[in-house]
Amino acid sequence: xxxxxxxxxxxxxxxxxxxxxxxxxxxxxxxxxxxxxxxxxxxxxxxxxxxxxxxxxxxxxxxxxxxxxxxxxxxxxxxxxxxxxxxxxxxxxxxxxxxxxxxxxxxxxxxxxxxxxxxxxxxxxxxxxxxxxxxxxxxxxxxxxxxxxxxxxxxxxxxxxxxxxxxxxxxxxxxxxxxxxxxxxxxxxxxxxxxxxxxxxxxxxxxxxxxxxxxxxxxxxxxxxxxxxxxxxxxxxxxxxxxxxxxxxxxxxxxxxxxxxxxxxxxxxxxxxxxxxxxxxxxxxxxxxxxxxxxxxxxxxxxxxxxxxxxxxxxxxxxxxxxxxxxxxxxxxxxxxxxxxxxxxxxxxxxxxxxxxxxxxxxxxxxxxxxxxxxxxxxxxxxxxxxxxxxxxxxxxxxxxxxxxxxxxxxxxxxxxxxxxxxxxxxxxxxxxxxxxxxxxxxxxxxxxxxxxxxxxxxxxxxxxxxxxxxxxxxxxxxxxxxxxxxxxxxxxxxxxxxxxxxxxxxxxxxxxxxxxxxxxxxxxxxxxxxxxxxxxxxxxxxxxxxxxxxxxxxxxxxxxxxxxxxxxxxxxxxxxxxxxxxxxxxxx
RNA sequence: GCGUCUGUAGCUCAGUGGAUAGAGCAAUGGCCUCCGGAGCCAUGUGCGGAGGUUCGAUUCCUCUCAGACGCACCA
Numbered sequence: 185x186x187x188x189x190x191x192x193x194x195x196x197x198x199x200x201x202x203x204x205x206x207x208x209x210x211x212x213x214x215x216x217x218x219x220x221x222x223x224x225x226x227x228x229x230x231x232x233x234x235x236x237x238x239x240x241x242x243x244x245x246x247x248x249x250x251x252x253x254x255x256x257x258x259x260x261x262x263x264x265x266x267x268x269x270x271x272x273x274x275x276x277x278x279x280x281x282x283x284x285x286x287x288x289x290x291x292x293x294x295x296x297x298x299x300x301x302x303x304x305x306x307x308x309x310x311x312x313x314x315x316x317x318x319x320x321x322x323x324x325x326x327x328x329x330x331x332x333x334x335x336x337x338x339x340x341x342x343x344x345x346x347x348x349x350x351x352x353x354x355x356x357x358x359x360x361x362x363x364x365x366x367x368x369x370x371x372x373x374x375x376x377x378x379x380x381x382x383x384x385x386x387x388x389x390x391x392x393x394x395x396x397x398x399x400x401x402x403x404x405x406x407x408x409x410x411x412x413x414x415x416x417x418x419x420x421x422x423x424x425x426x427x428x429x430x431x432x433x434x435x436x437x438x439x440x441x442x443x444x445x446x447x448x449x450x451x452x453x454x455x456x457x458x459x460x461x462x463x464x465x466x467x468x469x470x471x472x473x474x475x476x477x478x479x480x481x482x483x484x485x486x487x488x489x490x491x492x493x494x495x496x497x498x499x500x501x502x503x504x505x506x507x508x509x510x511x512x513x514x515x516x517x518x519x520x521x522x523x524x525x526x527x528x529x530x531x532x533x534x535x536x537x538x539x540x541x542x543x544x545x546x547x548x549x550x551x552x553x554x555x556x557x558x559x560x561x562x563x564x565x566x567x568x569x570x571x572x573x574x575x576x577x578x579x580x581x582x583x584x585x586x587x588x589x590x591x592x593x594x595x596x597x598x599x600x601x602x603x604x605x606x607x608x609x610x611x612x613x614x615x616x617x618x619x620x621x622x623x624x625x626x627x628x629x630x631x632x633x634x635x636x637x638x639x640x641x642x643x644x645x646x647x648x649x650x651x652x653x654x655x656x657x658x659x660x661x662x663x664x665x666x667x668x669x670x671x672x673x674x675x676x677x678x679x680x681x682x683x684x685x686x687x688x689x690x691x692x693x694x695x696x697x698x699x700x701x702x703x704x705x706x707x708x709x710x711x712x713x714x715x716x717x718x719x720x721x722x723x724x725x726x727x728x729x730x731x732x733x734x735x736x737x738x739x740x741x742x743x744x745x746x747x748x749x750x751x752x753x754x755x756x757x758x759x760x761x762x763x764x765x766x767x768x769x770x771x772x773x
Numbered sequence: 774g775c776g777u778c779u780g781u782a783g784c785u786c787a788g789u790g791g792a793u794a795g796a797g798c799a800a801u802g803g804c805c806u807c808c809g810g811a812g813c814c815a816u817g818u819g820c821g822g823a824g825g826u827u828c829g830a831u832u833c834c835u836c837u838c839a840g841a842c843g844c845a846c847c848a
Binding site: 213216217219220224226229232233239262263264266306308345348349350454477478479480482490491492493494495496497498500501502503505507508509511534535536537538539542563565566572599629630631633634635636637639642645646647648649650652653656659660663664667668713717720721724727728730731732733734735736737773 | 809
């Protein structure tokens with residue numbers, strides 16, 4: 185099903201062509217003067233130069249050609265050369281009916297479908313999720329859902345950090361605390377216990393303790409390095425501990441991501457990429473891509489036209505060890521092998537931009553990814569506190585994600601309890617749903633690349649451009665639908681969305697018809713905030729319509745049924761969009 | 774020093790090579806015999822600065838000022 189605006193554009197383009205002008209001039213945009221028209225075309229002004237003709241003359245020609253087309257309720261040429269259009273009510277209503285009757289809101293299922301890997305989340309094992317992980321999870325999740333909705337094959341990969349000094353630190357610290365464990369007995373050959381020798385709580389305490397100790401105690405740091413080395417070379421006992429760490433962490437991480445309504449298709453980790461490293465390094469050496477520089481093995485990734493020096497991509501450190509660029513490249517090797525993706529999207533802190541520029545260039549230059557594989561970096565900014573500085577707890581520490589979520593749903597809970605009489609259990613459940621919407625909408629409604637200010641009070645407000653406001657609109661529609669469904673007498677003829685009977689209804693219908701534009705734009709620009717903007721506009725259009733229109737008391741049964749049908753479509757569009765954003769609406773609030 | 778990003782209303786944020794730059798919050802004033810007033814309507818203030826390209830620039834280019842961030846062996 186074509187987009188509404190494309191249908192109009194094609195007609196206008198044909199008009200230009202029929203009048204002997206270039207077809208491409210017939211580009212149609214949403215009107216920026218809603219008082220004058222709904223859609224506009226500015227092509228006549230661009231054409232003035234080509235045809236050495238006053239723009240208003242060109243516009244006039246096209247308008248004359250197109251008037252009478254039933255799509256238009258009104259079409260006119262206005263100085264200096266705008267073509268202004270209003271779409272006929274029956275055309276819009278018919279379009280919505282078609283949307284209503286088709287899958288996925290009539291979003292075209294044609295077009296190139298890609299296999300897309302989305303790399304987001306990026307938590308480390310043995311460390312709790314904190315606010316720094318929030319944006320990646322939220323933005324990545326919405327890009328995943330959006331891509332999938334548009335028919336792409338999408339693989340969301342959490343890309344766990346499980347391989348590095350942090351592991352050695354934990355193992356060494358555990359060894360000092362519980363030296364009697366069999367993992368540390370070199371002569372032990374039996375089976376290791378299935379139960380982990382620690383809980384997630386202990387693990388979360390061990391790591392920072394070990395990390396602090398290593399800074400103070402050189403001997404300990406040395407031992408941790410040694411442990412890391414042994415682990416990476418397959419020491420049996422250490423591998424077993426590492427497996428415990430992994431299992432305990434992953435189940436805790438899953439639990440926490442679940443609270444965010446974030447799920448991953450695969451739980452790949454840095455260690456999975458390690459087996460690919462030797463062959464990769466060997467090949468890059470042999471094929472002359474890698475060379476030694478200052479003791480390290482590097483691949484030059486400078487390109488003509490660089491505004492500044494782009495440092496080479498390091499494959500091996502001067503001590504021969506691997507580092508994050510090595511792992512990221514090896515991960516690409518693995519992804520090519522397993523999934524042969526058309527596109528890989530990294531949803532990562534924007535500060536890592538340079539690193540990924542290096543990795544991407546290196547991967548392309550050396551053929552690690554096949555030609556044409558798109559490597560995209562969706563860098564996001566920092567979540568700041570009200571002071572404009574990176575968000576911290578009151579005492580200046582890093583805020584754990586679960587506490588942040590808890591804080592928000594508590595605040596929503598208080599709000600529910602002070603306003604309405606809802607029993608505590610339902611209020612608690614509802615508060616979680618609303619709180620998550622508040623958090624996600626508050627984040628996603630900003631441009632990803634920008635830093636933004638986190639303000640609980642603003643996010644959970646039920647007024648204005650917030651998640652709760654969107655939910656409120658949906659709940660309100662649900663309530664009306666329920667009321668209508670409970671009526672004894674319903675319209676028995678064929679129910680259709682009728683041509684709009686008022687300005688506000690027309691505006692609402694046109695807004696509903698724009699959903700495809702919003703979703704496609706959000707996809708191509710990798711900008712979920714465009715979806716937020718759209719549903720906010722749609723909610724406003726609905727509330728305005730609602731305010732002016734008596735729905736339940738409408739006497740004409742056909743019209744009343746048509747209203748309900750329109751409302752159902754509005755709700756469906758809103759629900760689809762918030763699902764893509766990664767949250768849901770309660771039944772009551 | 775070099776580079777990247779950002780600069781829009783008192784605050785938090787949208788936005789587009791086109792007509793009169795938009796929302797929310799905050800402020801002020803209206804609207805409940807009415808399907809949920811957690812709503813609707815109205816009122817005021819602004820594109821960091823200077824050039825350039827263009828019929829037209831807040832948008833593109835150059836310079837400049839301010840802030841954030843990044844600049845090979847940490848991830």
